Amino acid sequence: MSTQLIIYTDGAARGNPGPGGYGVVLNWAGKIKELSQGFRLTTNNRMELMAVVEGLKALSRDGLDIVIYSDSSYVVNSVEKGWVFDWVKKGFKDKKNPDLWKEFLLYYKRHRIKFVWVKGHADNPWNNRCDQLATAAADSRHWLVDEGYEREKNGGML
Template identity: 60%
Template structure:
């Protein structure tokens, strides 16, 4: 089984943001993060999950994703996102990321576990530090192209 711990951060909403991911399976451990010049917290929470799943090299993996984002966990576990798809995401945000998520999600056996943020969960705290640090690297921030185009 593979465990993926995720967190997203945004300073201002929208504002500079980042994500942090910890992947763990037996003795294997990997950290991923990136920052964006203008985005939202929900986009970073969802992108962290996507990047974690995209880092897996073999399809059909059993994966538990730990996230403090009710937005992401509830959308999948309560199956809301599948209703959003059938309605063409009418009135919903982050369609680009949800579509990207669904492409990688269907390749694995994924379940979500919500964890309370900022409550001392070691991996969640690590992901938070990675996300915040990534968002603060002003000279290395990426462009969230879809979000910035939508904001115009």
């Protein structure tokens, strides 16, 4: 019997757009790994989705049973209600964050993933930890460039 990987994710932006960050906690049979990064200019929804992508990118093998907990209705509903799969069929026409959704789908196909929505800023310690990681990354000023956002914002130029 395989162990289920639990991933908690959160994103934050100081302004929308503004500086932002993501936080991820991966829990594999009690072994905890935390990830976070800040970006100089981005949006909250991008950081919510990037947290999921970066959590999945950190995995060293395929075929895992994964439950991803997120307080982002945008992310959870897009996958669990199948919206993103319709967006693919329509070439992501008029949809935001196609770069991140396409990257997410590459990793999504490699695993068995279920999303669960959790209330943000409530009594879930792992979600709260992700929020701490995301906000600290957004505030750190050790920012990377969210190339997908800045390229889209600037008409294809960085």
